Every structure is written in structure tokens, then in C-alpha cells.
Amino acid sequence: MPTRTPSLLTASALVAALAVVGVAVPATAATATTSAPATTSAPATTTAPPRVVPQHAIPTPTDPTTGATPDDEPVDLTVVLRPSDQAALRDLPSTTAGATADARADAVAEVAPETDDRAAVHATLAAAGFTVTDVDTWQVEARGTAAQAESAFGVALVGTGDGMHPVAEPVLSGVLGGAATSVLGLDTRPAVAHAAVPAGYAPADLASAYASSTSATAGAGATIATVQFSGWDRNDLAAYAAAAGRPVPALDQIAVDGADVHRSDGAGGETEVALDQEALLAVAPAARHRVYIAPNSFQGMYHAYDQLADDVRSAGITAVSISWGSCESSMSAGARVALDGALDRIVAAGATVFAASGDSGALCQTGPSSAIRDVSHPASSPAVVGVGGTALYGSGTHWNETGWSNEYGAGGGGTSKAYGKPDWQTGVGVSGTKRLVPDVAAVADPTTGPGIYLGTEHGFVFGGGTSVASPLVAGQFVAALSARGCAAGVGDVHAALYANPGAFRDVSSGSNGTWKAAAGYDRATGLGTPRWSALGALLPSTPTCPAPSGPASAGATATSVTSSAVAVPAGTSIHSPNGQFWLDLQQNGNLVEWGNGRALWSTGTAGAGNTMSLGANGVLTVRSASGAVKWTSKAATSSGSAKLTVTDTGDVRVTAGSGKVLWRNKAPGADRLVPGASLVQGQSLWDTAGKRRLVVRADGQLRVVIGSRTAMKVTSGGSGSALQMASNGNVVLWDQFGSVAWSTKTSRFGGSGVTLRMQTDGDLVLRKGTKVIWKSGTKG
Numbered sequence: 109m110p111t112r113t114p115s116l117l118t119a120s121a122l123v124a125a126l127a128v129v130g131v132a133v134p135a136t137a138a139t140a141t142t143s144a145p146a147t148t149s150a151p152a153t154t155t156a157p158p159r160v161v162p163q164h165a166i167p168t169p170t171d172p173t174t175g176a177t178p179d180d181e182p183v184d185l186t187v188v189l190r191p192s193d194q195a196a197l198r199d200l201p202s203t204t205a206g207a208t209a210d211a212r213a214d215a216v217a218e219v220a221p222e223t224d225d226r227a228a229v230h231a232t233l234a235a236a237g238f239t240v241t242d243v244d245t246w247q248v249e250a251r252g253t254a255a256q257a258e259s260a261f262g263v264a265l266v267g268t269g270d271g272m273h274p275v276a277e278p279v280l281s282g283v284l285g286g287a288a289t290s291v292l293g294l295d296t297r298p299a300v301a302h303a304a305v306p307a308g309y310a311p312a313d314l315a316s317a318y319a320s321s322t323s324a325t326a327g328a329g330a331t332i333a334t335v336q337f338s339g340w341d342r343n344d345l346a347a348y349a350a351a352a353g354r355p356v357p358a359l360d361q362i363a364v365d366g367a368d369v370h371r372s373d374g375a376g377g378e379t380e381v382a383l384d385q386e387a388l389l390a391v392a393p394a395a396r397h398r399v400y401i402a403p404n405s406f407q408g409m410y411h412a413y414d415q416l417a418d419d420v421r422s423a424g425i426t427a428v429s430i431s432w433g434s435c436e437s438s439m440s441a442g443a444r445v446a447l448d449g450a451l452d453r454i455v456a457a458g459a460t461v462f463a464a465s466g467d468s469g470a471l472c473q474t475g476p477s478s479a480i481r482d483v484s485h486p487a488s489s490p491a492v493v494g495v496g497g498t499a500l501y502g503s504g505t506h507w508n509e510t511g512w513s514n515e516y517g518a519g520g521g522g523t524s525k526a527y528g529k530p531d532w533q534t535g536v537g538v539s540g541t542k543r544l545v546p547d548v549a550a551v552a553d554p555t556t557g558p559g560i561y562l563g564t565e566h567g568f569v570f571g572g573g574t575s576v577a578s579p580l581v582a583g584q585f586v587a588a589l590s591a592r593g594c595a596a597g598v599g600d601v602h603a604a605l606y607a608n609p610g611a612f613r614d615v616s617s618g619s620n621g622t623w624k625a626a627a628g629y630d631r632a633t634g635l636g637t638p639r640w641s642a643l644g645a646l647l648p649s650t651p652t653c654p655a656p657s658g659p660a661s662a663g664a665t666a667t668s669v670t671s672s673a674v675a676v677p678a679g680t681s682i683h684s685p686n687g688q689f690w691l692d693l694q695q696n697g698n699l700v701e702w703g704n705g706r707a708l709w710s711t712g713t714a715g716a717g718n719t720m721s722l723g724a725n726g727v728l729t730v731r732s733a734s735g736a737v738k739w740t741s742k743a744a745t746s747s748g749s750a751k752l753t754v755t756d757t758g759d760v761r762v763t764a765g766s767g768k769v770l771w772r773n774k775a776p777g778a779d780r781l782v783p784g785a786s787l788v789q790g791q792s793l794w795d796t797a798g799k800r801r802l803v804v805r806a807d808g809q810l811r812v813v814i815g816s817r818t819a820m821k822v823t824s825g826g827s828g829s830a831l832q833m834a835s836n837g838n839v840v841l842w843d844q845f846g847s848v849a850w851s852t853k854t855s856r857f858g859g860s861g862v863t864l865r866m867q868t869d870g871d872l873v874l875r876k877g878t879k880v881i882w883k884s885g886t887k888g
Contacts, residue, residue: 171269189221290442327392329595338377346687413450431575466520470622497552510618511625588644705785
């Protein structure tokens with residue numbers, strides 16, 4: 109699946125789109141005002157955002173990919189165990205349809221690998237010199253060297269680091285051949301690319317076009333997971349939420365295999381994450397987000413899917429959206445079997461999986477200038493609802509769609525070479541014996557797509573690609589379930605989709621460059637685009653609606669944790685109302701406050717399996733997996749209830765039911781910005797006394813406010829403007845379309861050691877080390 113960088117369209121087009129929901133983003137920047145003290149003029153501009161040519165490539169390894177791998181090169185392996193009944197596992201998504209949560213769990217357990225196989229693989233790896241680091245139900249993890257791996261699996265390895273790979277398929281012989289299906293970790297090269305072409309429809313447009321809910325509670329009770337292979341900046345989501353007039357949603361982040369959830373992959377992956385989460389917020393504003401971020405390799409992908417399968421029930425996951433993929437025929441058979449088994453378990457556990465079908469029509473990009481006729485995995489997996497792309501035209505209640513194919517890309521679609529045609533695809537009017545892709549479609553053309561915010565582009569752009577279509581369909585799917593009164597997952601929905609073609613808008617014009625959109629099913633747009641007012645009632649249902657699980661059952665909302673007897677699991681986050689500060693119980697067990705571009709505070713309690721609890725006595729505690737106390741706030745209350753929150757000033761607090769503050773971390777470092785940090789509308793940089801602040805207002809003005817007095821004012825291009833501290837040390841106010849409205853002009857100093865601080869004397873000061881390189885000159 110090709111990587112696509114943002115395609116930025118005209119400012120006026122985006123303005124028209126956002127205006128549908130009353131987002132005040134004018135097409136030109138406001139002129140500077142001079143009526144207030146210390147006013148700094150911002151140049152007016154009418155420049156439209158530039159176009160960025162889309163790129164097509166899986167990220168390139170940073171380490172060598174040739175030359176024999178040194179014998180002592182470390183190798184971390186995942187040996188995926190053989191299910192006790194491989195065929196039954198493959199059928200689980202359909203055979204568990206309509207089952208209770210308990211019945212689903214029993215069905216998965218029934219086909220789990222045999223205990224003897226786990227023991228045999230453990231012993232075989234140990235005998236080969238590997239150190240077994242973990243034995244799980246479905247896999248065995250081990251660490252060794254390249255020499256040991258070459259001997260055990262009959263392969264020659266070349267390359268090092270993230271460029272290492274075998275020159276042939278690993279051989280699973282002897283005990284391993286009977287007990288395992290795949291070995292992952294020998295090929296560490298990046299394995300998947302994202303499908304993202306950043307384009308301006310607003311949330312109300314998307315709801316109208318697909319007859320979906322417009323309620324602020326759409327998606328309530330549901331958790332939607334996304335699988336990502338890059339870190340990102342959560343302030344992008346806060347910027348979009350502020351512009352769309354919606355609260356920042358509850359969002360939890362799961363770091364898989366130690367992935368850095370804050371660091372970009374260096375290949376535009378942070379764009380994909382922001383695009384997915386903003387698309388979900390647009391159509392399911394009340395749903396909880398759960399973001400799994402893993403290393404970009406088949407091993408990382410498997411571990412993400414495997415953890416998702418384990419979490420579906422415990423975290424209450426209703427749907428999964430995946431916007432990253434690989435060319436189906438370029439995957440090794442072992443990798444595909446391992447990934448398919450994990451996907452089958454996710455669906456069997458009750459979640460519905462949606463995946464982008466790609467942005468190159470009937471082709472799949474294998475490099476910057478190479479492609480093959482192929483479909484994209486996981487969209488091609490029979491366990492997954494493959495989502496293709498359309499071009500959407502219209503407004504109000506009048507909409508039309510065509511197949512998507514233009515200079516920006518084309519909706520992925522074609523015929524699988526790996527999977528037979530499922531029963532639910534028989535009779536669709538396309539001959540052959542193989543699985544057809546996609547199943548459904550939604551808007552993906554970046555010239556007609558939704559408006560999104562990207563900090564890397566310094567403003568609002570147009571979003572497109574099937575990686576917009578997939579989260580849009582997933583979000584509207586959970587909104588439809590929620591509207592029926594129960595947002596619990598229903599698992600596989602293919603049979604219901606194909607049995608009800610009348611619940612879709614049949615897209616019968618256009619193409620994806622190869623396959624024409626025609627009446628009925630086609631390989632450009634599948635069944636067409638959902639009309640959720642009709643399709644929602646036809647979706648499968650659960651026998652009973654289970655009680656909330658995951659963070660919600662522990663009293664965690666988007667912005668608070670209420671005292672509860674249930675422990676809060678790792679991965680859970682809460683945030684300040686404006687989305688500037690986040691308190692994360694990280695996957696490594698450390699409780700950390702993040703904000704202003706860095707970690708501000710932590711309990712220093714790293715440890716796998718740690719949980720957090722807030723007792724009715726108001727004591728906040730981090731415990732180890734064994735229950736031992738690793739950190740505690742100590743202060744207690746007799747009021748019988750308490751709440752943990754993060755204020756817009758960055759102060760983490762435990763408050764008693766009476767309103768008394770029992771404990772706080774005093775927002776250490778919240779008065780400073782560092783390179784890479786940003787302030788979006790509604791966010792401020794406060795001094796330590798909480799009386800002076802630098803604020804980006806809803807109208808886009810940048811102000812230094814002392815008490816109630818404005819001491820400095822900079823006007824900008826209107827709502828959607830943001831202040832960013834660049835890596836070169838320049839502090840820039842960008843208008844909503846990525847044009848410079850104002851800056852400190854300090855790039856010549858470089859960004860190393862630079863901080864912007866709101867001082868208690870009222871002065872806003874930019875320093876490099878101890879040297880002042882710019883200041884506002886405000887006092888008070």
C-alpha cells in the first residue's frame with residue numbers, strides 16, 4: 109500500500125467545507141490590529157497552501173540490507189504456534205457470529221495450540237542456544253544470535269539492524285515443523301506503508317452523505333482501535349477538535365514492543381495516525397479511541413494484532429480500523445498465516461475489522477517507482493471488511509459518488525491470489541474462485557475529502573486516500589450500533605453486508621483506473637457506500653448487552669478518573685479539557701504527565717503489568733502486577749469519593765468529593781515550550797503563579813495576558829491558527845492554512861537548548877541556554 113504525503117488544496121475550498129459546521133476559518137488572514145499595548149503586526153496573506161506531490165514507498169531501512177549478517181547480531185524471534193484446528197480458526201469469524209462473549213472466548217480457546225506444542229517449541233529453541241523470553245498461548249518469544257537463527261531455520265541472513273532479512277523462506281522442520289506455523293523476527297525491514305493523501309468535508313457533511321448519526325453522543329459506549337506504525341502528536345487531534353467544536357475524545361495508547369508513541373517514523377507516518385483519529389472523531393464523537401503503535405515489521409504487526417485479540421473483551425473494543433498494508437503476494441506465506449490467525453481471533457472475540465484497500469487501484473506499490481498487479485493485505489483477508497474509495501460530490505441532502513481515480517491515486521481493488529471466494533461473495537456477478545476486494549467504499553478522493561489538521565503541515569489540509577475511508581466506515585459503523593442502544597461488538601458482518609445490497613448507495617460510474625464501477629458489486633467500490641439509516645438495523649446483534657469493560661469500568665472518562673474498586677489498566681490516559689496535557693499510565697507501568705512537547709512529571713514506576721487505582725479515600729496508587737505499592741499520593745479523605753483530573757494549566761490533581769484538593773503535582777515545567785511543541789486554539793503557556801499566560805485564542809489571535817489585561821497582541825489568519833516552536837529555534841504563529849503569520853525570527857540560533865518561558869514578571873522570554881535571544885518586553 110503506497111505511502112502518500114499531504115495534497116494541499118485551496119484555502120477557499122477548505123473554508124467552504126468547514127463552514128458547514130460553523131468552523132470560523134476564513135480564506136485570508138486577518139490584518140494586524142494596533143489598538144492594544146505591545147501589539148505586533150502580522151502580515152496579511154491570501155496565499156493558498158501549496159500542493160505536495162504524493163510519494164509511493166514503504167519506509168526505507170536506515171541500516172544496511174546487504175552483506176552477510178554478523179554472527180553475533182542480536183535476533184528476537186516470535187515463533188507462532190500451530191492452532192489445534194487451523195481450518196476451524198479460519199472459520200471462527202463466521203461461526204461465532206451472533207455468539208455471546210463467553211461463547212466467543214470458548215470458541216477461540218477450543219482451537220488454541222496444544223500445551224505440549226508450547227513445551228516442545230520452548231525446549232527446541234533452548235537446545236538451539238536461544239533464551240526463551242516469554243511463552244504465550246499463541247506464540248513463544250526467544251532471543252539469540254544471527255548464527256543461531258541461521259542454523260535453526262536453515263537460512264542465510266543478510267543486512268543488519270532494520271535491514272536484516274533472510275534470502276529465502278525459513279525452514280520449520282522437526283519439532284518446529286509440527287508445532288509452529290511461522291517464525292517472525294528474521295526479517296526486520298519495514299513491512300507496511302500507509303494509505304494517506306491529505307483533502308474538506310466537515311462532520312455534518314459526512315453524516316448527511318452516508319445517512320449517519322449527527323448526534324454529539326454518536327458512538328457512545330464503543331471503543332474503536334486503530335493499528336499504527338508511527339508515533340504522533342496528540343495536539344493535532346486537539347486542534348481538529350477545537351475547530352470542529354467537539355471535545356477531545358478519550359484516547360488510550362498501547363505501545364507494542366516498546367514503540368515510542370511520540371516519535372514519528374520519519375516517513376510521514378504521523379500523518380496517518382492524525383488522519384485516522386480525526387476521521388473517527390468526525391463521525392463518532394463519543395467513542396473511545398485506542399491506538400496500538402508498533403514497530404514497522406511483520407513481527408511488530410503480529411504482536412499488535414495478537415495483543416488486540418487479547419484486549420477485545422477486556423477493553424470493550426467494538427471495531428478496529430487499519431490504514432496500513434502490504435502487497436498480498438509480496439508477503440511470505442508464514443507471515444500471512446500468522447497475521448491471519450491473529451485477525452481471525454480479533455473478529456472471533458467480537459470486534460469488526462476494517463482495512464484500507466490501498467490507493468493505487470488494481471496495482472500495489474512495491475517501491476518509489478515500481479508496482480505489481482495485486483491487492484493489499486489485510487484488506488484482502490476474509491476476516492476483514494476491505495474499504496475502497498470514491499469521489500463524493502454534493503451538499504445538504506443531495507449527494508453523488510463515483511469510483512475514485514485521478515492524479516492523486518485510485519481506490520484499491522482487485523482479486524486475491526491467496527484466498528478462495530467466501531460463501532458470502534458468491535452470486536455477486538463477478539466470476540472466479542478467489543476473494544474479491546473491496547467489500548464497501550467511502551470517500552477517498554483528496555479533492556472531495558474531509559478537512560483535517562496536520563501539525564507537520566502547520567495547519568488544515570484536505571484528507572484523502574482509503575485510509576480516510578476505513579476509519580470513516582468504522583466510526584459510522586459503531587455510531588450505528590450505538591444508536592440501536594448497545595455498542596458491544598458483533599464480530600463478522602460480511603454476511604449481513606452482502607445480504608442487504610439495498611442498504612448501500614450503488615456507485616455505478618467512474619473507476620479505480622482498471623476496474624469500472626458498475627451496477628451491483630464491482631472491484632472499484634465493492635457493494636457501494638453504506639446508507640447507515642438503513643444498514644444499521646440490519647447489522648448483527650449480540651444476545652445480551654454486556655456491562656462496560658476496560659478503562660470505563662475503572663471510572664476513566666476522557667478527562668478524569670473517579671474513585672473505583674476496579675484498577676485502571678496500563679495504556680489508559682486522561683487529558684486536560686483543552687487537550688494540551690495528558691496523564692498516561694504507560695504500557696511500561698510508569699505514570700507520566702505529557703505536555704508542551706515533553707514529559708513533565710512521572711512516578712518513576714516502570715514495570716510490566718502495573719495498574720493504577722484511586723480509592724474512595726482519595727489515595728492514588730500505582731501497584732505492581734503482584735499488588736505491591738510502587739507509588740502513592742498518601743493524602744486521604746473521608747468524603748467517600750474522589751476524582752483525578754488534569755487542569756488546562758497542566759496541574760494533575762486528586763480532589764475530594766467536597767472539592768478539597770488532596771494532592772497535586774503542581775504542573776512542573778508547564779511554563780515552558782521546547783522545540784517540537786505547539787499551542788493550538790484554546791491552549792496557553794502559563795507562568796508558575798498561574799496569573800500570566802501566552803494564549804492562542806479561538807479567533808487565532810496570539811496574546812500575552814497578565815491578569816485580565818492584554819499586554820501583547822498578534823493577529824493571524826483566523827480560527828485554526830497555531831503556535832509552534834520549530835526545531836531550528838524559531839517560534840512561529842501559523843495561520844490555519846500553514847502560512848507564517850508571525851515569528852520571533854530566531855532560526856539563526858538553532859534549536860538545541862532553546863526554551864520559551866512565561867515568566868512571573870510578565871515577560872515572555874526565549875532563551876538558548878542562559879542567553880536571551882528574544883523577549884516580548886511585557887511586564888506585570
